[in-house]
Amino acid sequence: MFEIVGISSQALLGQLVLGLVNGSFYAMLSLGLALIFGMLHIINFAHGAFYMLGSFATWLLMQWLGVNYWLALVLAPLMVGVLGVMLEKAFISRLYSLNHLFGLLFTFGLALFIEGTMHEILGGISKPYSVPEALQGALNLGFMYLPTYRGWVIVFSLAVCLTTWFVVEKTKLGSYLRAATENPALVEQFGINVPLLITLTYGAGVALAALSGVLAAPLYQVNPHMGVNLMITVFAVVVIGGMGSLGGAIITGFMLGIAEGLTKVFYPPASNLVIFVVMALVLVARPNGLFGK
Amino acid sequence: MNKAVLEVSRLNAGYSEINVLKDVSLTVKEHEVVTLLGRNGAGKTTTLKAMAGLLDDYEGHIRFFGEPITKLPAYRIGRKGLGYCPEERGIFSSLTVRENLTLPPRTGDAAWSLDAIYQLFPKLKDRGGSIGTKLSGGEQQMLAIARLLYSGARLLLLDEPTEGLAPVIVKQIGRLLLELKAKGLTVVLVEQNFNFALKVSDRFYVLDQGEVVASFDREYALRNKEQINSMLGV
Numbered sequence: 001m002f003e004i005v006g007i008s009s010q011a012l013l014g015q016l017v018l019g020l021v022n023g024s025f026y027a028m029l030s031l032g033l034a035l036i037f038g039m040l041h042i043i044n045f046a047h048g049a050f051y052m053l054g055s056f057a058t059w060l061l062m063q064w065l066g067v068n069y070w071l072a073l074v075l076a077p078l079m080v081g082v083l084g085v086m087l088e089k090a091f092i093s094r095l096y097s098l099n100h101l102f103g104l105l106f107t108f109g110l111a112l113f114i115e116g117t118m119h120e121i122l123g124g125i126s127k128p129y130s131v132p133e134a135l136q137g138a139l140n141l142g143f144m145y146l147p148t149y150r151g152w153v154i155v156f157s158l159a160v161c162l163t164t165w166f167v168v169e170k171t172k173l174g175s176y177l178r179a180a181t182e183n184p185a186l187v188e189q190f191g192i193n194v195p196l197l198i199t200l201t202y203g204a205g206v207a208l209a210a211l212s213g214v215l216a217a218p219l220y221q222v223n224p225h226m227g228v229n230l231m232i233t234v235f236a237v238v239v240i241g242g243m244g245s246l247g248g249a250i251i252t253g254f255m256l257g258i259a260e261g262l263t264k265v266f267y268p269p270a271s272n273l274v275i276f277v278v279m280a281l282v283l284v285a286r287p288n289g290l291f292g293k
Numbered sequence: 294m295n296k297a298v299l300e301v302s303r304l305n306a307g308y309s310e311i312n313v314l315k316d317v318s319l320t321v322k323e324h325e326v327v328t329l330l331g332r333n334g335a336g337k338t339t340t341l342k343a344m345a346g347l348l349d350d351y352e353g354h355i356r357f358f359g360e361p362i363t364k365l366p367a368y369r370i371g372r373k374g375l376g377y378c379p380e381e382r383g384i385f386s387s388l389t390v391r392e393n394l395t396l397p398p399r400t401g402d403a404a405w406s407l408d409a410i411y412q413l414f415p416k417l418k419d420r421g422g423s424i425g426t427k428l429s430g431g432e433q434q435m436l437a438i439a440r441l442l443y444s445g446a447r448l449l450l451l452d453e454p455t456e457g458l459a460p461v462i463v464k465q466i467g468r469l470l471l472e473l474k475a476k477g478l479t480v481v482l483v484e485q486n487f488n489f490a491l492k493v494s495d496r497f498y499v500l501d502q503g504e505v506v507a508s509f510d511r512e513y514a515l516r517n518k519e520q521i522n523s524m525l526g527v
Contacts (some may be wrong), residue, residue, distance in 0.1 A: 172395075178387040179396055186383045189345050190397035190444060191371035 007265055014144040015261040021150045021219075023257020024157035025212050027250045029234040030241060031161055032208035034249040035168070038181045039201040042092065042103030047234070048227025049114035050206045053080045054213025055222045056118060059127050069132040069218070076214045077207040084206030088199045096198075111227075118224035126221030135218075153215050160211065161250045168246055177201065236279045242289020252290060295322040297359070298448050298479045299375075304343055304353035313339050314351065315503045321448070321481055326474050328482040328490040331500035332526050337483040338380065340500070341450050344481070345377035346370035357448070372400050376446025380453045380483075382437045384425040391421035393436055397444035404445030413469075414439050431462035438469065449473070452483045467492050487525055491515065499524060 029047060036044045057076035061067035067075065087110065095102045131149045138145040168174040180187040180194050188194040213227075220226060241252030256275050264271040282290060297320050304317040314336045321327045329337040342348045344355060346367035355363050362370050371377075376397075385393055394410070394417060411418040414435050420428065428436060434454055441449050454470075455463045463486070470480060470493045484490040490497070497514055499507040499521075507524065514521060 175388055175392045175396055179385045182385050182387060183383055185347055185367065186377075186379060187396070188367040189347055189371045189377050190440075191368050191400060192398065193366075193368045195366075 010143045011265050012262070013141075015265045016258055017141070017144065017146055017154075017261075018150070019258040019261020019264075020154045020254060021257070022260055023254035024153050025216065025230065025253075026234055026237045026257050027161050027253025028157050028208055028212040028215075029230070030237045030249040030253050031164055031246060032205040032212075033234070033238050034241075034243055034246050035164070035208070036202055036205035037243045038246075039177065039198050040092070040096070040103065041100050042095070042107065043235075044202075044205065045104055045108040045231075046111040046114065047107075047205075047209050048231030049111040050080055050084065050209040050227075051213040051216070051230065052118065052222075052224060052227040053083070053114065054210025055129075055217045055220075055226060056122070056213075056224075057210065058214045058217040059129050059222045062129065069214075072217075073211070073214050077210040080210035080213075081203045081207030085199055085203040088202040092202065093195070093199070115224050115228070122224065124224060126223040126226075129217040129222055131218040149218055153219065157212070157215065160208070161253075164208065165246050165250060233275055236275050238289075240275070240279050240282045240289055242286075242292020244288070245291040248289070248291025295324060297321070298323050298325075298357065299344065299481070300354075300356040300359075301340070301344065302354045304340065304351055304355070306339060306343065306348060306351035313503050314343070317353070317500070317503070317505055319498050319505065319508070321479060323479055324474060324477055325496060326470060326480040326482065326494045327496045327498070328484050328494040329498050329500055330484060330487060330490065330521075330525055333485075335500040336503040337500055338452055339503075341377070341452055341481065341483055345375065345450055347377070371444075372398065374401050374403065374445055374447040375450070376441035376444055376448065377450045378437045378441060378452060378454065380456060382433050384428070384433045384436055386424060386426040388425050389421065390417055390423050390425050390428065390436060393425040394421075394440050394443055397440060399443065400445045401447065402445070403447050405442040407443070410439050410443055413472075431458050431465070434458065434462075434466060435469070438466075438473075442473075447479065449478060449480045451480065453485060454482065455484070455486050455489050463489055485525075487518075487522060491518070497521075 029051060033044055033047055036042065054076050057079050058069070058072040061072050061075060091106060092103060095106055135149040135152050137148050139148050139151050168177055176187065176192055176197060180192070180197055184194050216226070237253055237256050238249065240256065241248040256278065259274055259278065260271050263274040286292070299321040302318045304314050305312070306314040317336065317340055329340060331337050339348065343351050346362070346365055353363070354361065357373055357375055360373070362373065388396065416432055417436055417439055425436065426433070438449070438451070438454070454466055458466070467489060474480065482490060482494065491514055494511060496510050497508065498505050
């Protein structure tokens, strides 16, 4: 096979695919953040905590009830989503009339509370979760052996992202969401229950985070702080993409996953940095982000 | 005697010390076009917003077809068939013309079919796939009104529908309002353009500093144009 500056195409393609795996998580998480931000104008700092709860719900469902991965894929986001709905109703909805900073502070505190509570109850030790039987093994892509589960993560998250994008951009429900993002008062006057729409949007965004958490359970170890480091990167992704667009969140997520992967080939030490370097450059050139309005 | 569509009694609203509305009372009967006149800041828009359910804090009572709607959540007022179009028209830039048109849920049996709407507004059909805000100002105003018809609104509250539009478009809107009135709709207008209002309205209320200072019918208005114009300060 061919070589680029002394690097085999095998290594390049391999890292590209692995970059897509990370990109899958960036895309799903930043999509949820963008969805929530559009309707609530709140940067949901608790997003990583809900991601972690999704992972824990998956693990606990298995430990306590013997619920398998496939069922957890539905149940865990549902459970965490319902928790999100209750939190929005009980607390966050009271903050809309205040400065948006309060929403940010509240969700930040919420994240610390959730993570601390999980740490207290279940301890800081990572819990292993095995890959479901059907997704064990590896796929021969010609240039590399890709663990089947990683391939599944890419395909599944791509499907989830596209479905979410389709629902928001192309359906009736989505037109309510888009309109309410622009002018909630008028949409409400048209007879649409906007407060309910906002609550459900928060629930959906949180459920997306939890769904990422389910996907992460067999890949990374399940522990109370698994969301913290990931979210730092995801917030950078959101800054790069701009808060305005869901499509932008998805594309930026995958792109930056790839950028990270490719950096690993050329100069591994910079791979953890590259996203933040891109963020700095984007902030200088386009402060509203690549897809921001 | 037509029945009352809207009864507003003793509306008071204000921000801290300033009274925006003082004891505003008015009645709108079925099939009427009623116009609120007054200078900038007289409280016309605030009155309209209160009726539409978009004013958070006010005192007084509002009835719609005899049913109290005072301080109901806006979405419940909208669903009763009280349609509102703000001054800036409220066309959404993230929605196509068609999505804008079909956004409101349909209520009651007064809701117009898309066919009937397209017959009256052929442009909206031709440009259904364009972004709503890409339409011209006049087309956006037509879209905003068509949207209320689609929703099945029985009462249209229109805030300055002619603002910023060319005279030929203003004429079209005038004809449209008369046509809608002939079809049995009731309209409340807020207008700065008295000459336009005179062509379409049955009755008038004049607001000044948040108070109703005069109310008269069309005949009176036609006979006392000069006096009314000077009252409006134009």
